[in-house]
Amino acid sequence: MRSDSQRSSVLGLRFFVCPRCETVYALPEEERCQRCGDVHLDEITRTMWDDSSFFSPDGNDD
Numbered sequence: 732m733r734s735d736s737q738r739s740s741v742l743g744l745r746f747f748v749c750p751r752c753e754t755v756y757a758l759p760e761e762e763r764c765q766r767c768g769d770v771h772l773d774e775i776t777r778t779m780w781d782d783s784s785f786f787s788p789d790g791n792d793d
C-alpha cells in the first residue's frame with residue numbers, strides 16, 4: 732500500500748506547453764508561463780509519451 736503513493740508520483744509526471752511561446756514545462760509550480768506570462772498552459776503529457784510526435788512536434792524545426 733505504501734508503494735502506491737510512490738508509484739503514482741512517478742507516473743504522475745505531467746508536461747505542459749505554452750501555446751504562445753511554445754516553452755515546455757514539466758510539473759510547473761505555477762500554471763502560468765514564466766517566459767511570456769501566459770496564464771494558460773496546454774497539457775501535452777500524452778503527446779510526450781507518443782513516439783510519433785516526440786521527435787518532430789510540429790514538423791517545423793528552426
Ligand SMILES: [Zn+2]
Binds near residue numbers: 750
Ligand atoms: Zn509562454
